[in-house]
Amino acid sequence: MSPEEQKKTLPAQKQDQQPGLESEMTPRPRWRARDYRPAGKLEGKVALITGGDSGIGRAVALLYAKEGADVAICYLNEHEDARVVKEAVEAEGRRCVTIAGDIGDESFCQEVVDRVVEELGGLDILVNNAAEQHERDGPEDINYGDLDRIFRTNIFSHFFFTKAALPHLKAGSAILCTTSVTAYKGNPKLLDYSVTKGAIVSFVRSLSKDLVERGIRVNGVAPGPIWTPLIPASFKPEEVEEFGAKYPMGRPGQPEEVAPCFVFLASDDSSYMTGQILHPNGGEIVNG
Numbered sequence: 001m002s003p004e005e006q007k008k009t010l011p012a013q014k015q016d017q018q019p020g021l022e023s024e025m026t027p028r029p030r031w032r033a034r035d036y037r038p039a040g041k042l043e044g045k046v047a048l049i050t051g052g053d054s055g056i057g058r059a060v061a062l063l064y065a066k067e068g069a070d071v072a073i074c075y076l077n078e079h080e081d082a083r084v085v086k087e088a089v090e091a092e093g094r095r096c097v098t099i100a101g102d103i104g105d106e107s108f109c110q111e112v113v114d115r116v117v118e119e120l121g122g123l124d125i126l127v128n129n130a131a132e133q134h135e136r137d138g139p140e141d142i143n144y145g146d147l148d149r150i151f152r153t154n155i156f157s158h159f160f161f162t163k164a165a166l167p168h169l170k171a172g173s174a175i176l177c178t179t180s181v182t183a184y185k186g187n188p189k190l191l192d193y194s195v196t197k198g199a200i201v202s203f204v205r206s207l208s209k210d211l212v213e214r215g216i217r218v219n220g221v222a223p224g225p226i227w228t229p230l231i232p233a234s235f236k237p238e239e240v241e242e243f244g245a246k247y248p249m250g251r252p253g254q255p256e257e258v259a260p261c262f263v264f265l266a267s268d269d270s271s272y273m274t275g276q277i278l279h280p281n282g283g284e285i286v287n288g
Contacts, residue, residue, distance in 0.1 A: 007241075007242045007245045008241045008242060008245070009241070009242060009243055009244050009245050009250075009251050009252055010027075010227070010240055010241055010243055010252065011026050011027075011240075011241070012237035012238060012240055012241045013025070013026055013232045013237055013240055014232055014236070014237045014240070015229065015232045015233040016233075017233060018132045018133075018134070018230075018233050018234070019051070019054070019055075019076065019078075019130070019131070019132055019229055019230050019233060020054070020228075020229025020230055020231075020232060020233030020234075021054070021078055021080075021081060021229055022053075022054035022055065022058065022078075022081050022084075022228075022229050023080055023081060023084075024229075024232075025227075025229060025232060029054075029055065029059075029227045029228060029254055029255050030254040030255065030256045030257075031055075031058050031059035031062060031254070031255040031256050031259070032062065032088075032256065033059065033062065033063060033066075033256040033259065033260075036063060036066060036256075036260075038063075038066040038067050038068070039067070040067060040068050041067045041068070041263060041266075041267040041268070041269065042064055042067035042068050042069040042125070042263070042266060042267060043067070043068030043069075044068060044069075045064075045068070045069040045070070045124040045125055045266075046069065046070050046071075046072070046116065046120045046121065046122050046123050046124050046125070047061075047064045047069045047070070047071050047072070047123075047124065047125035047126075047127060047266070048071075048072045048073075048074070048112070048113065048116050048123060048125070048126050048127065048161070048165070049061050049064075049071065049072070049073050049074075049127040049129055050073075050074050050075075050103055050127065050128055050129050050130035050157065050161065051073075051074075051075060051129045051130030051131065051178075052071070052072075052073025052074065052075060052082075052085060052127075052129070053073055053075035053078045053081040053082040053084075053085055053098075054075075054078060054081045054085075054228065054229050055226070055228030055229055055230065055255055056129060056178065056223065056226060056228060056255045056258050056259065056262075057073065057127070057129045057130065058081070058084075058085050058088075058255060059255035059256050059258065059259035060127060060129070060258075060259045060262045060263075061073055061085050061088070061089055061096075062085070062088050062089065062092070062259070063259045063260065063262070063263050064125070064262075064263070064266070065088070065089040065092040065093075065094040065096070066092050067263060067267070068094070069094065069124075069125065070094050070095040070096070070120045071089050071094060071095075071096050071097075072096070072097040072098075072099065072112070072115075072116040072119075072120060073085055073086075073096070073097075073098055073099070074098075074099040074100070074101065074103065074112050074130070075098070075099075075100055075130070076100065076101070076102065076103075076130075077100055078229075079100065081229075082098045082100070083098075085098070086098050095119075095120060097115065097116060097119050097120060099111075099112050099115060099116075103130055103152075103153060103157040103160070103161070104149065104152030104153050104156060104157060105152075106156075106160040109157060109160035109161045109164050110160070110164045112161070112164075113161065113164035113165050113168070114164075117168050122168060123165055123168040123169060123173075124169070124170075124172070124173050124174070125173065125174050125175075125176070125266045126161060126162065126165045126169070126173075126174075126175045126176070127176045127177075127178075127262060127266075128157065128158040128161055128162070128175070128176070128177045128178065128200075129176075129177075129178040130153065130157065131153060131154045131178065131180075131193075131196075131197075131230070132149075132150060132153045132154065132193075132230070133150075133190055133193040133230055133234050134146070134150070134190075134192075134193070134234060135189045135190065135234060135235060135236075136189060136190070136191055136192065137189075138188075138191075139191060142191065142192050146192060147192055150192050150193060150196055151192075151196055154193065154196035154197070154199075154200070155196045155199045155200060155203065158177055158200060158203055159203075162175060162207065166216075169214075169216050170214075170215070170216075171214060171215025171216065172215060172216075172268075173215075173216045173217075174216070174217050174218075174219070174265060174266045175207065175211075175216065175217070175218045175219075176218075176219055176220065176221065176262055176265050176266060177200050177203060177204050177218070177219075177220040177221075178200070178220065178221055178222075178223070179197045179198075179200040179201050179204070179220050179221070179222045179277060180193075180194070180197040180222055180223060181222055181223065181224040181225075181279070181281045181284060181286060182194040182197050183197035183198040183200065183201050183222060183288075184222065184286035184287075184288045185284070185286060190234075197222075200220060201220065201222070201277060201288070204218055204219060204220040204275060204276075204277065205275045208274040208275030209275065212274055217265075217270070217271075217273065217274040218274055218275065219265045219270065219273055219274060219275070219276050219277070219278070220276070220277045220278070221258065221261045221262060221265070221277065221278045221279075221280065222277050222278070222279050222281065222286070222288065223253065223258050223280055223281060224244075224247055224253060224279075224280065224281025224282045224284055225243055225244035225247055225252045225253060225281075225282065226252060226253045226254065226255060226257075226258055226280075227243070227244075227252045227253070227254055227255070228255060231243055231252075244282060247281065247282035247283060247284055248282055248283030248284060249282035249283050250282075251282070252282075253280060253281070253282055257280060258280045261278045261280055264278075265278065
């Protein structure tokens with residue numbers, strides 16, 4: 001096998017819409033965590049997961065259901081992907097609410113939280129996970145509209161959902177945010193995305209100090225190269241072929257390898273942690 005062939009980790013592919021469809025990926029991401037052994041760590045809880053239709057959010061929704069939580073997911077317009085998640089959650093004997101819309105719109109975020117509380121009876125865990133990313137040739141390639149769009153999706157939504165959720169959260173509740181390895185390493189082709197992910201790290205650290213006296217913990221997860229619909233929707237086919245190859249483990253991670261971080265941070269297992277970031281990134285040392 002040539003060095004060029006050894007670099008290839010995935011089949012070349014491309015999707016023409018953001019955030020992408022899991023149903024069109026080859027191979028499909030692994031998210032069902034077949035060897036996972038639940039222990040009732042979230043029994044009786046209600047969780048809201050943004051971007052819960054696919055990728056990491058989908059895997060988190062399933063593990064939360066396995067651990068005893070009812071789950072609401074919101075997503076943009078990937079209705080078939082959302083249906084798969086709803087069926088998986090309900091197969092675990094838990095309730096699932098699916099809500100489609102634009103999380104960059106504050107009024108929609110408020111509507112989502114109101115509906116979750118009404119239909120599921122409360123809210124204990126907020127997972128700010130949804131994001132978008134676009135390759136750029138450089139700063140000159142980013143206009144105001146691009147910045148407004150990606151900041152609304154990736155970081156403004158964290159503020160919107162947190163503000164809407166706080167009246168319903170109580171001592172013992174958890175807010176979790178998905179940042180990225182790019183917040184620590186940077187990425188010249190994902191400049192605006194990386195900036196939003198750095199903002200999420202600061203959001204976690206600052207919000208955790210604000211809410212600690214209320215007994216609400218705030219933590220984050222900074223995944224590395226994970227095989228989700230964002231990848232074929234963001235990168236060129238030849239870049240997808242080598243996705244994750246330069247990380248120490250030499251491969252992309254799977255959503256099911258990230259989701260347990262979210263269970264840990266939402267449960268009492270992490271009762272002495274707030275303002276922290278976990279790093280499931282294939283061995284990349286980021287000292288963050």
